[in-house]
Structures are given as structure tokens and as C-alpha cells.
Amino acid sequence: SAFALHEIICDADGKPVDYRFLLANPAFERMTGLKSQNIVGKRVLEIMPDTEPYWIAIYGEVALTGQPRSFIQFANDFGKYYEVEAFCPEPGKFAVHFLDCTESIQHKEKIEHMAYHDALTDLPNRYLFRDRLQDMLGKAVRNQERLAVVMLDLDDFKLVNDTLGHFAGDELLKVIGRRATSVLRRGDMIARLGGDEFVLLIEGIGNAESVTMIVEKLRKAIYEPWLYNSVAYHVTCKIGISLFPEDGQDADTLMKHADIAMYRAKELGKGYYQFYLPTMERQVSQRMEIEVELHRAVDNNEFVVYYQPQVDQAGDIVGVEALVRWEHPTRGLVMPMEFIPIAEESGLILKIGTWVLQTACQQAKQWTVAGISPVFMSVNLSAHQFHQQDLLTVVSDIVASSEISPQRLVLEITETVAMGNAEHTIRVLQELKSLGISIALDDFGIGYSSLIYLKRFPVDSIKIDRSFIHDMESNSEGKIIVQTILALTKNLQYIAIAEGVETFEQLEILKELHCDQMQGYLFSKPLPAVEMTQLLQIYSKGGDNNGICPPLEYKQNSGASF
Numbered sequence: 001s002a003f004a005l006h007e008i009i010c011d012a013d014g015k016p017v018d019y020r021f022l023l024a025n026p027a028f029e030r031m032t033g034l035k036s037q038n039i040v041g042k043r044v045l046e047i048m049p050d051t052e053p054y055w056i057a058i059y060g061e062v063a064l065t066g067q068p069r070s071f072i073q074f075a076n077d078f079g080k081y082y083e084v085e086a087f088c089p090e091p092g093k094f095a096v097h098f099l100d101c102t103e104s105i106q107h108k109e110k111i112e113h114m115a116y117h118d119a120l121t122d123l124p125n126r127y128l129f130r131d132r133l134q135d136m137l138g139k140a141v142r143n144q145e146r147l148a149v150v151m152l153d154l155d156d157f158k159l160v161n162d163t164l165g166h167f168a169g170d171e172l173l174k175v176i177g178r179r180a181t182s183v184l185r186r187g188d189m190i191a192r193l194g195g196d197e198f199v200l201l202i203e204g205i206g207n208a209e210s211v212t213m214i215v216e217k218l219r220k221a222i223y224e225p226w227l228y229n230s231v232a233y234h235v236t237c238k239i240g241i242s243l244f245p246e247d248g249q250d251a252d253t254l255m256k257h258a259d260i261a262m263y264r265a266k267e268l269g270k271g272y273y274q275f276y277l278p279t280m281e282r283q284v285s286q287r288m289e290i291e292v293e294l295h296r297a298v299d300n301n302e303f304v305v306y307y308q309p310q311v312d313q314a315g316d317i318v319g320v321e322a323l324v325r326w327e328h329p330t331r332g333l334v335m336p337m338e339f340i341p342i343a344e345e346s347g348l349i350l351k352i353g354t355w356v357l358q359t360a361c362q363q364a365k366q367w368t369v370a371g372i373s374p375v376f377m378s379v380n381l382s383a384h385q386f387h388q389q390d391l392l393t394v395v396s397d398i399v400a401s402s403e404i405s406p407q408r409l410v411l412e413i414t415e416t417v418a419m420g421n422a423e424h425t426i427r428v429l430q431e432l433k434s435l436g437i438s439i440a441l442d443d444f445g446i447g448y449s450s451l452i453y454l455k456r457f458p459v460d461s462i463k464i465d466r467s468f469i470h471d472m473e474s475n476s477e478g479k480i481i482v483q484t485i486l487a488l489t490k491n492l493q494y495i496a497i498a499e500g501v502e503t504f505e506q507l508e509i510l511k512e513l514h515c516d517q518m519q520g521y522l523f524s525k526p527l528p529a530v531e532m533t534q535l536l537q538i539y540s541k542g543g544d545n546n547g548i549c550p551p552l553e554y555k556q557n558s559g560a561s562f
């Protein structure tokens with residue numbers, strides 16, 4: 001076996017301070033790669049640096065117990081692990097047997113590593129994070145330091161998986177893990193909790209502002225373009241932060257509170273971050289309650305579709321937009337902004353959206369049967385719906401079964417959804433168009449748009465977001481923006497629809513700017529089907545009336561305000 005003889009070098013008090021190689025056998029040379037002639041006479045600590053604690057321990061053990069031998073394990077500089085068995089053949093000498101146990105140790109370490117690390121990113125996992133956080137809390141108490149737990153969740157990660165595939169999703173997670181790690185300082189820590197959720201531990205922070213700075217850095221690092229198949233994507237995330245000691249005394253509470261804060265950030269929208277506040281707990285539980293109730297609402301079919309007219313320059317109703325509401329058994333009518341985002345996140349939107357589409361198409365069919373002159377039926381498609389695999393089948397089945405003309409159906413997708421993955425958008429839109437359906441780009445102007453893509457999108461109409469219409473009256477800049485958007489849509493030969501028209505002044509300006517169609521409270525709020533039917537009977541093209549939607553009439557006939 002591999003064997004070396006050490007001479008013990010003691011100080012004046014007889015305390016061993018070092019060891020010197022007296023001898024090494026060929027097996028030792030083979031195992032360690034050290035040549036006998038190079039080491040004999042040399043100090044052990046010079047040849048095997050950083051092993052001092054081991055020798056002290058083993059010497060102490062042998063001296064203390066009086067046992068002739070003792071074992072110890074250590075790793076040397078070359079990453080090799082030895083199990084050492086030593087005994088004192090005579091005072092001042094130390095006979096050492098070396099056993100190479102590198103493989104078994106590495107195996108053990110690997111298994112331990114796997115138990116505490118995430119396989120994809122190789123970052124620590126929840127258990128390791130929790131352990132270390134607990135340790136750090138002890139230290140923070142002793143040093144009277146503050147810590148921050150930062151919970152991070154990517155926006156639209158599901159979309160990445162759905163549209164680019166799981167391989168891309170995995171790549172993105174690795175990239176995000178590296179980027180998040182890059183903003184950490186010594187002593188900080190990051191872990192992947194699973195899915196697209198990460199958690200960071202920030203040490204020794206002064207105040208909330210210094211956390212804010214780090215969080216800003218984190219967001220910026222994550223937002224850097226991510227190149228995949230030579231397309232640049234921007235990733236945003238929501239972040240929740242809890243602070244020690246104010247927001248919790250133990251690891252679990254701090255992590256839970258950071259999670260709640262993140263949940264709250266999620267409600268505010270993409271890219272938000274939030275510090276934990278005790279009041280959040282209630283808000284979050286409300287949200288969870290809504291989610292539970294939504295499941296029931298889907299089963300019991302508690303939804304109802306309202307319709308809002310779209311009016312052309314002549315004052316005829318040329319289309320309606322289907323807008324869903326939730327008839328809550330105790331709360332009454334719940335508006336979509338309160339539940340659509342939750343439905344979107346829980347995946348329930350697929351069922352709800354399909355139902356809305358079906359209901360709207362059936363309604364359109366009923367109107368045709370009732371002899372009402374045909375109008376466009378616009379239905380909103382959420383991001384999740386737009387990316388669902390079988391969208392085309394779902395839509396074409398509904399169109400076929402309701403027997404409406406696909407030419408009368410308009411699907412609305414928001415500008416943000418469309419721009420998210422432009423190539424994918426173009427493909428899906430083309431497929432939908434091949435069914436004869438029209439496409440409207442919703443909430444136009446508030447997202448970021450690339451003109452190049454805008455031109456390539458096979459859309460038919462553009463809905464100018466109501467914030468622009470609102471600003472139009474009050475400042476001349478607002479008007480110029482709308483004018484510019486209208487010029488753009490004209491050039492691209494899209495139909496322009498102004499959303500949220502509320503006043504006659506806005507209507508006048510839009511007429512002057514030749515906006516094709518308008519929608520808003522000035523004409524009518526969204527109405528239940530029965531009331532919408534009456535409105536259509538009067539104001540659609542060829543309706544009973546000569547077709548000028550009510551407010552205009554009021555104005556012309558009586559000057560009454562709406």
C-alpha cells in the first residue's frame with residue numbers, strides 16, 4: 001500500500017508544528033504523482049499545502065487516545081481525496097498509509113450536491129437555501145444586521161415554453177440564473193425554487209433603498225436582450241421582497257412573506273416589484289379566493305356576455321365587441337379586469353374564452369335569423385388563448401357549429417401579445433385569416449410596436465387605446481399622437497377604431513381626423529344581449545331609424561347632454 005514516513009517537528013514546548021517526509025514508497029509515488037527524491041527531507045505542509053488541520057487532528061488523536069492508529073480523510077490540492085491511517089512506530093515518527101478514496105468521495109459529494117442543487121441551473125435548491133438562510137439569520141442577529149429575501153418570478157414564462165419549446169425555456173432559466181447570480185455580492189445567495197421561480201438572499205443591507213438598488217440591478221440584468229435563434233427577447237419579472245427583522249424572524253416566514261409580496265407585484269402587472277406589507281396577506285387570500293370561485297363559476301356557467309357597439313362616421317352601428325362579465329352569486333356583476341388576469345394565470349381563460357367565443361357567435365347567428373342587418377362581432381383573445389395549440393380547431397369548430405359567416409367574426413389580440421413573438425404571431429394570424437376571420441390589434445399604442453412587424457402582421461383593424469382618445473381633448477400633443485396613428489393605419493390600409501370615446505368633442509376631433517370607427521360610452525356602454533338587440537334594430541345600417549347612434553340624435557334634436 002501507499003506509505004510514507006513522517007518525522008515530527010516539534011517546537012520548544014514539544015508541540016508538533018510540522019512534519020517532514022523521511023520516506024515514501026513506490027505505491028505512494030504512483031498514487032500521488034510525487035517523486036520520492038523530490039519530497040524526502042521536505043516539509044509535508046510544503047508538499048501538501050492546506051493539510052495542516054488534518055495532521056494536527058490525527059496527531060492529536062493518536063497522542064490523546066494512545067491508540068496506535070487513527071483515520072482521517074482529506075483532499076489535497078490536486079483534488080484527490082485520501083483516507084489516511086497513521087500510527088506512531090516510535091516517538092517522533094509518524095507512519096502514514098494513504099488510501100485513495102477520491103472516487104467514492106466524489107460520488108458521495110455528487111449525490112449530496114444533487115440533493116441540494118437544482119439539476120438544470122446547478123443553483124442551490126429550496127432546502128439548501130432555507131438551511132443557509134436560517135444560518136444567516138443567526139449571524140444577522142449576532143451582528144445586528146439586516147437581510148432581504150427577494151423572490152423572483154419570470155413574466156410569461158409559460159409563453160416561452162409554449163411558443164419556443166421546452167428546450168428554449170430551459171435555456172432561458174439557465175441564462176436568468178447566471179444573470180441573477182452576477183448581481184450578487186459575496187455572502188449573498190441565490191436558489192431556484194422550481195419552475196421559473198428564484199429566490200435571493202441579500203446580506204448586510206442598510207435600508208430599503210439599498211435593496212431597491214440591488215433589485216433594480218437585478219431587473220436590468222434580466223431585461224437584457226436574450227438571443228434565441230437570432231431573435232432578441234426581453235424578459236421581465238415580478239419581484240417580492242421581505243426584510244429581516246421587520247417582516248419575519250425565521251426562514252419560512254421570510255420566504256412566505258416575500259412570496260406574498262411577489263404575488264401582489266404580479267397583480268400590479270409585469271415587471272413590478274413590491275416590499276412586503278402586512279395588509280397584503282388579506283389581498284392575496286382574496287385573490288386566491290377568486291381563483292377558487294372561478295373554478296366553480298366555470299362549472300356553473302356564471303358568465304354572461306355584454307356587447308358594446310362600434311359606430312362608423314355616419315353614426316351606424318357596424319360592429320359590436322363581446323365583453324364578458326361574471327354574475328357572481330353574492331357579489332353581483334364582476335368586471336373582467338378583476339378576474340380575467342386571474343383566469344389567465346390559472347389557465348381557466350381557455351374555458352372561459354372558448355365559451356365567450358361560442359356565445360358571441362351564437363348571438364351573431366340569432367341576430368341574422370332575426371333579420372338584423374349583419375354587423376361585425378369582435379371577440380377578445382387572451383395571450384394564453386392565442387398561444388394554445390389547438391386554437392385553429394377550436395375557432396373553426398365554433399364558427400362551423402354556430403353557422404355564422406367567418407367574414408363577420410373579428411378576433412382581437414393586444415399589441416403586446418402580438419409583438420411578444422412576432423414570427424409566431426404572423427403564422428397564427430395567417431392561419432386564422434385563412435378561415436376568413438378578421439383580426440384587430442387591440443390597445444394599440446401602449447405597448448411597444450415595431451413598425452416592421454406592424455406592416456407584416458396580417459391584421460385588418462387597429463384599435464387605438466382609450467388613453468390616447470382621453471388625452472386628445474386636453475392637450476394638442478394628444479391630438480397629434482392620434483393623428484399620427486391614424487396616418488399610419490391609413491398607410492398600412494388598416495381600419496382605425498378609436499376606443500373609449502366619451503365626449504362630443506372627442507367625436508368631433510375623430511371625425512375631423514377621419515377615424516373610421518368609434519367605440520365608447522358616448523354611443524353606448526356594453527349592454528346585455530337583449531338591450532343590444534334593441535339598439536341594433538334601430539341603429540344598425542338599414543335599421544328602423546336612419547341609423548345615427550343616440551347621442552348624435554340627442555345633440556342634433558335637443559342639444560341635451562349625454
Ligand code: C2E
Pocket residue numbers: 308322323324335336337340353356380381382442443466499500501502519520521522526
Ligand atoms: P378591452 O378589450 O380594451 O375592452 C374595452 C374596455 O373598455 C371594456 O371594459 C369597455 O367596457 C371599456 N370601455 C368602452 N368604452 C369606454 C369608455 O368610453 N370609457 C371607458 N372608461 N371605458 C370604456 P371591460 O368590459 O371592463 O373589459 C375590460 C378588459 O377585459 C377588456 O379590455 C379586455 O381586455 C378584457 N376582456 C373583456 N372581455 C373579455 C373576454 O371575453 N376575453 C378576454 N380574453 N378578455 C376580455
Ligand code: CA
Pocket residue numbers: 321380412442
Ligand atoms: Ca378588446
Ligand code: CA
Pocket residue numbers: 442443463465499
Ligand atoms: Ca382595447
